Amino acid sequence: MASESGVTPLMAQPVTSTAKKPPVWDLHQRQTRFAWMLVLPALVMIVLFIGYPVVYSFLLTFSEFSVQKVDWFQAGLSNYHKVFSDRQFGGALSFTLAYTLFYVPISVGLGLLVGVLVQQVKYGTTFFRSLLFLPTVIPVTMGLLMFQWVLEPKNGIFNHILSDVLGRPDLVRNWLGSMDNVFGTMVMITLWGFGPWILMLAGLLAIPKDYYEAAQVDGANPLQEFWYITLPQMRNTLLVVTTLQMIKSLKIFVPIYMLTGGNPAGSTRSLYYLVFQKVNQGQNWYAYASTVGWVFTAIVLVITLITVFVMRVRSDK
Amino acid sequence: MKTLKSILLVLFATSLLGVLAVVSTAQDEMSGTVTVSVEAWMVEKYNMVELEKRFEAAHPDVDVVVITHEGLGANYLNIFLEWAQTDASTADLYFGGLTSQLAPAIIDDQLIPWDDTLTDELAPDMWIPAFLDSAHVDGVEGSNYPTLPGLGETMNFQYNKTLFEQAGLLDADGNFSAETYEDLSKAACELAKLEVDGQAITGLEMEYGINFAPDTWMAAVIAAEGTYLKEDGTINWDSAAGKQWIEFQKSIIDSGCGGTSTFTDNNGARNGLKAGQIAIINASNSRSNEGSNALCADKDAVAIKIDPVSCPDGDVVEMFGYPGGKGVMAFSHQIYIPRVAKNVELARAFAREAILSEYGQAWGAIQFGKMPTIWANYDALPENVNFDIVRAELEGPAVGQWQYRDGQVLRQAYVDELQLYLTDQQTVDEMIANLNAAQADADLTLPAARVMAQ
Numbered sequence: 147m148a149s150e151s152g153v154t155p156l157m158a159q160p161v162t163s164t165a166k167k168p169p170v171w172d173l174h175q176r177q178t179r180f181a182w183m184l185v186l187p188a189l190v191m192i193v194l195f196i197g198y199p200v201v202y203s204f205l206l207t208f209s210e211f212s213v214q215k216v217d218w219f220q221a222g223l224s225n226y227h228k229v230f231s232d233r234q235f236g237g238a239l240s241f242t243l244a245y246t247l248f249y250v251p252i253s254v255g256l257g258l259l260v261g262v263l264v265q266q267v268k269y270g271t272t273f274f275r276s277l278l279f280l281p282t283v284i285p286v287t288m289g290l291l292m293f294q295w296v297l298e299p300k301n302g303i304f305n306h307i308l309s310d311v312l313g314r315p316d317l318v319r320n321w322l323g324s325m326d327n328v329f330g331t332m333v334m335i336t337l338w339g340f341g342p343w344i345l346m347l348a349g350l351l352a353i354p355k356d357y358y359e360a361a362q363v364d365g366a367n368p369l370q371e372f373w374y375i376t377l378p379q380m381r382n383t384l385l386v387v388t389t390l391q392m393i394k395s396l397k398i399f400v401p402i403y404m405l406t407g408g409n410p411a412g413s414t415r416s417l418y419y420l421v422f423q424k425v426n427q428g429q430n431w432y433a434y435a436s437t438v439g440w441v442f443t444a445i446v447l448v449i450t451l452i453t454v455f456v457m458r459v460r461s462d463k
Numbered sequence: 464m465k466t467l468k469s470i471l472l473v474l475f476a477t478s479l480l481g482v483l484a485v486v487s488t489a490q491d492e493m494s495g496t497v498t499v500s501v502e503a504w505m506v507e508k509y510n511m512v513e514l515e516k517r518f519e520a521a522h523p524d525v526d527v528v529v530i531t532h533e534g535l536g537a538n539y540l541n542i543f544l545e546w547a548q549t550d551a552s553t554a555d556l557y558f559g560g561l562t563s564q565l566a567p568a569i570i571d572d573q574l575i576p577w578d579d580t581l582t583d584e585l586a587p588d589m590w591i592p593a594f595l596d597s598a599h600v601d602g603v604e605g606s607n608y609p610t611l612p613g614l615g616e617t618m619n620f621q622y623n624k625t626l627f628e629q630a631g632l633l634d635a636d637g638n639f640s641a642e643t644y645e646d647l648s649k650a651a652c653e654l655a656k657l658e659v660d661g662q663a664i665t666g667l668e669m670e671y672g673i674n675f676a677p678d679t680w681m682a683a684v685i686a687a688e689g690t691y692l693k694e695d696g697t698i699n700w701d702s703a704a705g706k707q708w709i710e711f712q713k714s715i716i717d718s719g720c721g722g723t724s725t726f727t728d729n730n731g732a733r734n735g736l737k738a739g740q741i742a743i744i745n746a747s748n749s750r751s752n753e754g755s756n757a758l759c760a761d762k763d764a765v766a767i768k769i770d771p772v773s774c775p776d777g778d779v780v781e782m783f784g785y786p787g788g789k790g791v792m793a794f795s796h797q798i799y800i801p802r803v804a805k806n807v808e809l810a811r812a813f814a815r816e817a818i819l820s821e822y823g824q825a826w827g828a829i830q831f832g833k834m835p836t837i838w839a840n841y842d843a844l845p846e847n848v849n850f851d852i853v854r855a856e857l858e859g860p861a862v863g864q865w866q867y868r869d870g871q872v873l874r875q876a877y878v879d880e881l882q883l884y885l886t887d888q889q890t891v892d893e894m895i896a897n898l899n900a901a902q903a904d905a906d907l908t909l910p911a912a913r914v915m916a917q
Binding site for chain 2: 213
């Protein structure tokens with residue numbers, strides 16, 4: 147209705163299509179844009195330093211590489227054919243799978259056992275828990291060099307203890323240089339250096355003590371407590387640890403590089419180490435080495451997916 | 464008159480100043496920074512710190528930066544890639560790398576030739592042919608030397624004289640040599656009966672790893688047959704001497720008279736020699752100096768210093784050659800300048816005045832047995848039995864390592880097949896067949912399609 151001056155107040159004016167709309171503040175859009183701004187630098191780094199090399203190496207598997215140029219897609223599937231007919235690839239695959247088959251269950255089982263034992267300790271808890279951190283604190287290469295000296299056949303302290311302290315010279319071995327012993331030795335060394343001690347202990351300490359107290363009131367013995375409380379409560383931790391240990395064992399490289407060079411007789415050559423050796427051979431072999439790497443990646447992916455699937459099915463049961 | 468005298472004085476002073484300016488410019492024309500990259504172990508064993516100091520003292524306007532690179536095949540390939548793909552190099556001068564490792568860079572013409580540098584004290588006839596020949600590449604005149612040998616080695620056997628004396632194996636002159644592999648086998652088994660400080664001695668530890676296994680095969684075949692190559696330039700894996708060598712290695716292991724530490728530890732043999740626990744090893748000649756210095760009773764005498772001396776009581780570790788005597792395997796670490804280097808002239812000057820100097824080469828020889836590659840520097844060495852032995856070897860026929868583009872493939876193949884044989888996983892004939900198959904698949908391109916000199 148018109149005012150006494152004859153001017154219709156602004157608010158009383160009818161809204162038409164030509165009238166100016168007031169600005170709309172969309173908080174969600176602003177937040178999204180801001181989030182992208184924060185993520186963008188990391189994304190660029192990932193694309194440049196991970197994405198680009200990954201795509202490049204994959205395309206290389208179908209190509210021929212030399213220092214001067216790359217003949218893209220000229221090799222077709224010949225690199226893959228070479229890989230699958232390579233005796234060294236077969237040997238490396240066998241070792242990698244065998245090592246994984248032994249290392250994962252032993253490391254998970256032993257990690258759980260050690261964690262349970264350390265959890266039970268009433269005196270010197272800090273000391274025993276800090277022992278579990280020791281392998282993580284010592285640099286990997288230093289630890290491995292230490293083992294090289296400890297296990298040296300003539301001068302190593304391990305054989306000295308066996309022969310001179312325990313009086314059992316018949317037990318003295320060439321632990322890293324003999325076909326009969328090197329596999330077991332590598333498993334033991336990597337258990338020490340790469341075992342899941344801390345993760346397991348953390349998972350065990352996260353189980354509420356009330357469950358155990360209630361079980362004790364109900365008259366459960368330690369084995370029953372372990373079977374009905376510890377294991378179910380550790381389900382997710384065990385899944386994570388098993389998956390991580392599996393990936394770690396499939397990718398084993400540093401202990402081999404430091405201790406055996408893939409020997410004796412190629413018996414400790416893993417797939418990862420094979421890639422390294424092929425790259426070492428010459429630039430003509432870069433495309434082949436990429437192919438070994440991608441075949442290996444596919445194998446790791448399949449094994450990991452199967453493991454996760456099986457463990458989830460079991461835990462759902 | 465006074466005016467004339469003044470004019471003459473001014474003219475004289477001006478001329479004098481002009482001469483002084485020309486002279487000083489000529490003396491200090493070198494300036495700038497030169498980056499020298501060496502294999503990490505060479506910093507100590509070639510006294511790079513002292514060489515750097517001496518070069519900078521001689522050229523006050525030059526700054527020398529010494530960096531290191533790893534001596535692995537893969538690392539050299541990375542270096543060559545860097546040059547090719549970035550048109551730049553981290554260093555102006557590189558020292559370290561065998562001709563077998565540098566073959567890809569030579570084949571791809573990535574190195575500046577040294578031909579016009581080979582003058583005066585570096586003229587071709589001043590070099591030890593066993594080393595210089597392996598750096599020679601057939602091809603366009605003026606591009607025949609893409610690398611120069613900086614320090615040299617020969618392959619032979621090194622033995623601990625003290626242990627040999629205890630076993631009663633030295634001859635009337637107080638030395639040992641093996642005419643046949645049977646002689647060597649008997650000696651190894653006698654030595655394996657010794658015990659020192661309650662520890663059993665290893666009679667003979669040979670090389671079964673990537674470091675030297677192929678080189679010991681080459682050396683054995685050269686000693687017996689004069690060369691390891693066929694007429695077409697490929698490797699003669701079917702050589703009778705080569706088969707005999709491989710079977711000899713197996714017999715030493717199977718008899719318990721030899722060790723297998725080098726299956727997994729490239730330094731197993733040299734460390735055992737230095738510890739006095741291995742009587743004979745089969746490696747490069749420098750291991751003898753290294754062993755002697757480690758076992759020398761007078762440790763202070765042989766402690767590393769600017770002016771080194773040998774063990775005063777004589778060498779504890781000496782050498783003998785392979786049975787056969789038809790030649791020796793000689794190899795050397797090379798000096799080279801990439802085409803994309805920034806300071807080529809400074810790099811050349813450092814090579815000439817520092818690395819190839821009498822001080823540099825003699826120091827490396829006396830302290831670590833790394834032999835000079837120039838006769839004049841060899842002549843500067845003090846009297847020493849091991850130097851005499853190597854000299855005699857170098858004055859005879861010599862063959863270097865193979866230099867195919869896929870040379871590293873064949874080295875790895877040899878180690879793999881050898882260890883499979885030595886661990887009873889295949890026969891020697893299967894081993895040789897597999898090596899021939901590996902060679903058939905390998906890229907055997909040589910630098911400038913050159914055939915190894917025989």
